Amino acid sequence: MKKVNLWLNWRLICGLVVILIMRNTAEGAVSKYSIVLSASEKFIGSLSTEQKVMAVVAYNQANAVKWTNLPCGLQCRVGILLGSLSASQKSLAKNVAKAALGASIGAGYDQVMGIMEADAFLGKGRKEYSSDNYIIAFLGMPDRAGKWQLQIGGHHLAVNLTFNEGRQVSASPLFMGLEPPENTTLKGNHDALVDVLKSLTDGQLAKARLVEGYGDVFVGPGKDGAFPVIKAGIKASELSSQQKSKVLKAILQWVHIADDSTAKELMKVYNIDLNDTFVAFYGGVDLNKKSDYVRIDGPDVWIEFICQPGAVFPQGIHYHTIYRDHLRDYDSSFQFGSTRQ
Structure with missing residues (x-):
């Protein structure tokens, strides 16, 4: 009887622990969203009527998919240019980004700022590059109940965060790029993929190797939903x-x-999917030469990383990478066609 009681007590304790963890996670998400909402309201409140028309636009598919990696400012994006803001407004815009993005060192907010700093460096020699040419846009008015999307974008950057009913629900598509690669902003991404490839045996590398390479990421800007129907590479199982x-x-x-x-919720999904996730690559495993490419393609997650010829420094290379989710891009708010297998 004592053993039965101990077992029942243990089950009860475990159940309470799970409930507390779930409650703390939910409360943490709500608390985090309050910070995002407050930062967004302060920034939008600082704008003139004309600026608000630029910064806050309709939440629809046409606006959601209007992003690119090119240095074309507002010609190919919605939103308001950071360069058109006052110093105090820029600071408030950065507060929005800091509140909404991941806080891990070297990722999230740090990476976004690093990419903008890299573009400012490129701008010393080419006027089309500048951290002032980046945008911030609110697709829909931020509130506690409705759905809206935050875009932060510019050359080599497209952040698309979707919020619904008081919490962040999607973090894709995400495009990042970098030149020169000596800038360490994408080092963690690069090195983690190299670590995967270098862990493979010769036989596994043969299975993972793609026959043909690509000029750029395959499912980049304007390619929403255009995932390959047939998965390639070696299966994680x-x-x-x-x-x-x-x-x-x-x-x-x-x-x-x-x-x-x-991020924790997404990683739970990707962990469950892991055995049905494929790793594929083209070129070398060090990812340091033109056309070197690697892909992670699961039932849900999609990641590509490619080394392209340098644009400003043509003797070198520069990085392009994209993160998508077969089902969760833009929180599945729009229809592009699904290739989920």
């Missing part, structure tokens, strides 16, 4: 537990763009 851990660690480098609670 064929990998060791240590190799699988490296794949998850690599995925996390991109998922950290989201706030902590959203």
Whole structure:
């Protein structure tokens, strides 16, 4: 009888622990959202009527998908240019980004700021590059009940965060790029993928190797929903537990763009999907030469990383990378066609 009682008490304690963890996670998400909402309201409140028309636009598919990696300012994006803001307004805009993005060191907010700093460096020699040419946009008015999207974008950057009913619900699509690669902003992403590839045996590399390469990421700007129908590479079910851990660690480098609670929820899904996730690559495993490419493609997660010829420094390379989710881009608010297998 004592053993039965002990067992029942243990089950009760475990159940209470799970409930407390779930409650704390939910409360944390709500608390985090309050900070995002407050920062957004302060920024929008600082804008003139004309500026608000630029910064707050309709939440619809046409506006949601209007993003790119090109240095074309407002010609190819919605939103308001950071360069058109006063110093105090810029500070408030950064507060929005800091509140909404992941807080992990070297990821999330840090990466967004690093990419903008890299563009400011490029702008010393080319006027089309500048941190002032980045935008912030609110698709829909931020509130506690409705759905809205935050865009932060510019050359080599497209952040798309979707919020609904008082919490962050999607962190994709995400495009990031970097030149020169000596800037360490994407080092964590690069090194995590190299770690995955270098852990593979010769036989596994042969299975993972793609026959043809790409000029850029395959499902980039304007390619919403255009995932390959047939998955390529080696299936993670064929990998060791240590190799699988490296794949998850690599995925996390991109998922950290989201706030902590959203990132945890996404990683739970990607962990469940892991055995049905594929790793593929083209070129070398060091990812340091033109056309070197790697892809992680699961039932849900999609990540690409490619080394392209340098644009400003043509003798070198620069990085392009994208994170998508087969089902959760834009929180599944729009229809593009699904290739989920």
